[in-house]
Structures are given as structure tokens and as C-alpha cells.
Amino acid sequence: MTKLSVNINKIATLRNSRGGNVPNLLKVAADIEGFGAEGITIHPRPDERHIRYQDARDLKKIVTTEFNIEGNPIKSFMDLVMETKPTQVTLVPDAVSAITSNAGWNTIKHQSFLKEVIKEFKQNGIRTSIFIDTDLKLIEAAAKTGADRIELYTEEFASQYELGNKDAVKPYTEAAILANKLGLGINAGHDLSLDNIKFFKENIPHLAEVSIGHALIAESLYLGLENVVNMYLHRLK
């Protein structure tokens, strides 16, 4: 069984574009849980362009499933995570200016930093996960940091799958097998979608959780658009 954690960054992007509270992020999160999702993911960025730090505090009070906060463990992020104590923190080595996450950790180079940070989160009862590419040496080094899980960075798989290259899943399968042997739990995310998720799931053993946002919200717009246009037409009769 693989859990679905819905990333609601894009709901905050839409809300922030008008400065008001539409859509209401807290209601959307609660509804997503009501529809059956098993987790809520947010990725507050230092510029707060979508999720604000206050959103994390507010969500903590109402999320009843798994709450996953992703981000680069700079001081303000660490403080926020220690304050809100989510179920899981996913460490992502984002540059401040990154449009979206575009790389996993070099767990060899940053081994001692990750160890230190992970120790602190775990002492506070927070499950830790490291965003990572499929390089087996990096997975081995991830196991030495004390992290509970890895999150496989799936952008390369998603873009190759779209081009018809199904073999692109193979490094992910191998990475998952090794991670499992080393005692790491396995999450995955980035550009997963209705098109590629079934194939990915079928090829990744021990897949504990996927976090999906960008495609899921875009798909929700498309799949809901006909209904809403018709509701307007009905009211305009």
C-alpha cells in the first residue's frame, strides 16, 4: 500500500495571486483529506511565494493525516519545523532562487551536516526523509545519515516516461531495492501524475508514500472544468 500525500503549494499560489483567501488553503487541505488522501505536503520556500510560514502553523492545527513539510534546512525552516512538529520533514537542497526543486542531496559531501540536522529532528520525534537521486553511492551514504526514509526525485523518470522511455524507471527500481536492504523507507515525488503513477508504483518495490502536487492540481482543474462551466451556464439561463 502506497500512501498519497497531496502537495498543496499550488493552492497557495492561486490564493496569493489575488491577496485574499480564495481558495481557502485550510478548507482545501481538510477536503483533500476528506476525499481520502493520506497526507498533506507543503514546501514553504524562503520567499513565501506560495506556502507561508503561518500556513504551516495553521495547517498543523487541522491536518489529521500525515503532515509532511519539505524544504532546505536553513535556520528559519528548522525553527518552523521544530515549532510545528509535522509527522515528517523532507530535506531538499533547494537554492533560494530555484523555481522548483531541481536536485537531490549529495549525501557524501553533506554527510556530517545531514547527520547533525537529522539527529535534531529525530530528537523532536519528527520522521526524516532525504530528497535524493538514484545514484546507489548516494543511497548508501543516505543510510549513514540516520534518516528514516529517502524521497526519490522522480523528475527524470517523469520526463523520460513522457517520451516513451519506460526503461527510465530501472534506476529507481534498483535504488528502491538497495534502500530497502539498508533499512530506509521509500518515498517518491516530483512530476508524478495520473499518466505515470501506475507504472511507477508497479515498478518500485516497498514504495511507502508519494507526494504529488503540480500535476494533481492541474488535473483537478481539467477534470472539474466541464462541471463548473455547466454550473455557471445553468445559473445564467
Ligand SMILES: CC(=O)[C@@H](O)[C@H](O)COP(=O)(O)O
Ligand atoms: C521536493 C519536490 O519535489 C518539489 O516538487 C516541491 O515540493 C514542489 O515545490 P514547488 O511547488 O515550489 O515547485
Ligand SMILES: NCC(=O)COP(=O)(O)O
Ligand atoms: N515532493 C514532491 C512534491 O511534494 C510534489 O511535487 P510536484 O508533484 O509538485 O512535482
